[in-house]
Amino acid sequence: MATKEIDVLLVGGGVMSATLGTLLNKLDPSLSLTMVERLDHVAHESTDGWNNAGTGHAGYCELNYTPQNDQGDVEIDRALAINANFEVSLQLWSNLIASGDLPAPTNFINTTPHISFVWGEKNVEFLRKRWEKLSAHHLFKGMEYSEDHEVLREWMPLVMKERSTNEKVAATRISFGSDVDFGSLTRNLVSSLEKREQFDLLLSHEVSDLKQSSDGRWSVRLKDRATGENKSFKAKFVFLGAGGGALPLLQKSGIPESKGYGGFPVSGQWLVCQDEETIKNHHAKVYGKAAIGAPPMSVPHLDTRIINGKPALLFGPYAGFTTKFLKSGSKLDLFKSVRGNNLLPMMNVGVNNMDLTKYLIGEVMQSHEDRMNALREYFPKATSKMWTLAQAGQRVQIIKKDGSRGGKLEFGTELVASKDGSLAALLGASPGASVAAQAMIEVVERCMAGRIDENWQSRLKEWVPSYGESLIENGELLGRIRENTLSVLGLTKA
Template identity: 65%
Template sequence: MNEKKVDVLLVGSGVMSTTLAALLSELDSSLNIMMLERLPDAAAESTDAWNNAGTGHAGYCELNYTPMDDAGNVVTSRALAINASFEVSLQLWSSLVEKNVLPSPKNFINAVPHLSFVWGEADIDFLRKRHAALSTHHLFQDLEYSDDQARLREWMPLIMQHREDGQPVAATRVSYGSDVNFGALTRSLLASLQARDNFTLKLNTEVSALKQTGNGRWQVKLTNINDGATSTVDAGFIFLGAGGGALELLQKSKIPESYGYAGFPVSGQWLVCKDPDVIRQHHSKVYGKAALGAPPMSVPHLDLRIINGEPALLFGPYAGFTTKFLKQGSYLDLFKSIRANNLKPLLGVAWHNFDLTRYLVGEALQSHASRMDTLRKFYPQAVDSSWHLQNAGKRVQIIKKCEYKSGKLEFGTEIVNSADGSIAALLGASPGASVSVQAMINVIERCFKSQLASPEWQQKLKALVPSYGESLIDDAGLLKKVRARTLQVLQLSSD
């Protein structure tokens, strides 16, 4: 059995692992890094362009990021945090474009306006309050509001054509929203990493066992899926960025911090337009409000996507219940994740979220006609034959301990790491890929504390992300400076 020694072992070849690899390589080019992927291709699960919305989640259009409190006020804290985090992603991508680590921005990111669209007096009142609450903050100062029919026809002609006369509608818009091909971004980063002598990508390889040794390092057993050959790796640090597969690997690590975590898998599907004449009429991402009882990932939106240089039009996602943790996973994934230490949280979530489970099952059993009826609330003239159903990726939401309800279901992302910082995992879903840079900086802050304390690492990280160590939420001048740069470098501004 062959054994290889590495400084960093990354499990999963998606945007999270690859972003961490890129950051660490820039901070210390001498690090020996190995990345593992169980599939024959890199970035083929949640990171693949067709398996996610491609929305550069900045909080501009996602209404679920700004809930109402009991007093009827719009709560903006999450939208501000997500917007600031996405700005961090834009800064790193800009730096890597300038360093020729990434190719021309058009290969992975394009300017696509972000709109929120509602109808009915109650939702229009909410959108008006949301605009008032957000637009006074410098992060959202370019958020426009309109309920003028003529203006809305300019913003979203496909949605407004043949709409009922007199129907009250309203929208908000940010012109420099983006569509991101996270698959193309990740594969471009991987191409640059593979040009380095001390980076290795092993495809068709999965982790069959891992344990921490007496010296704090990890011994990891690998299995080649094609021929069953095994090998071992001695790793100083492990990152579990395997999407839905991260939970099982975290459980195998047996670190105390993993106890109590479980997963709630949700599937997704898109309606994809086949009519090029229709596609040419829509130039934005338009988000609505989620149906009552729907999870955040099923917020309906009609999206222009730019995938491999070609425009595409998608509507959805339609959520559904699944027991798979990965799109190319097993229906036994959910059951294999059950442990004595997470059974109580699982049962608690099942008991308190029965309506959600019933909703997801109902979504999965919808007919094509039913899905088209939902689309027609956005685009009244949609023709059944012009749209086909396509499966998106799986998302495993976080279940964790909660004293009040035994278990708590969360729809965000969370980093779980050992006390000694030798292993970390990323669990959860949205906003996911859009905040990958901030998430991976957080991993570095937790797991590479001594290195990050050095002036060399501080200077390098500050060069890659100029706002590092400062607050874009609090500092309007800093935001203005970094945003002007990223819009220009990534070609997202119309100026």
């Protein structure tokens, strides 16, 4: 069996691998890149439009990014970081449109106001505090706040329809928020890469063996799932961007940095509206507060979507528990991931998060009417026959060692890389795809530091004009960049 030598192997055909491949191609077109995807087409797992929220996560409406501390103060640091990182994605996409690597923006991104909606005196007070702190920062300039029922009816007519005028409610809105079809975005990125001579795409292939050779390169064996044929590669750098499949592959690599990591799988479901008139009457992403004990990915939202060019209205997601790491995975995935070095952290997380496990199992056991009652808190006049249940994506939350507790569960994303920078894996979920550009720039900086000379720095600056500067600190820079990206991407006031 002949072995093909390449510079970079991208494992997984989702938005992360597609973004990293795009960046590397722009930095050095001579690099040979191979993308391997276990399914028969790209962007079909976590990146698929039906498998994620499609929200351009910028911290505008997601209340879990701005928690209250024990003193009652609203903490906004995470929202600021996520917003600044999303701006990096917007810059990259804008420039890829200008270069012809991406099509017209409406193919993958559309203006959809981002709204946070709460009810009850305590929640209204929280939202007011949140708005006061966020709107004072240049990243959140333009955020509106109202407790006026008439104003809120204009913003979200379905939510406010026939709601009692005596009910204490409040909402914030960013009119230039976005809905992103990450599936369409990724397919276009990969399509552009396929035009390059130095890029190969292998569909229906999976990694069967992964070992580092004495020369520092990675010997990787792939299996064709259709024919059973084996292929052999030697790669200077391997990126594991396979969503829930990244953890087992990271463990297969055997790098010391992988020790102690485990995964906590969480599934999801949507209620999908079947009535076209109802869909037409809602144009916003309305996010509320998550139930006590719920994971961040299950923050409820009544959600306008454009998936594969077609409008849709979703509510959810309803979280659930499964032992699969991928939607198309095996029920044995969780058990196969247990190792001697992660057994204690996983056991500690299991014991210390029994309430979460019970919550997830309870979500699975809900009836259609139970789910409809949750929807009616956001759409009081919703009728059961107009909504059907659809399966959403699969997420694997990070379990890692913790000195004081033995193990802890994290709901963010984390880059795990070998000491020599020859292999990297991206674990976790939220905010995920929205910050793909910044996450992949960090892969380049961490794993290819020796190659980041003045030429690479200038090219990064060309594709991401804010590279090397802080959008959190520099309001003038943010103003110039945002004006351009909103114009190029058509994200004007809705």
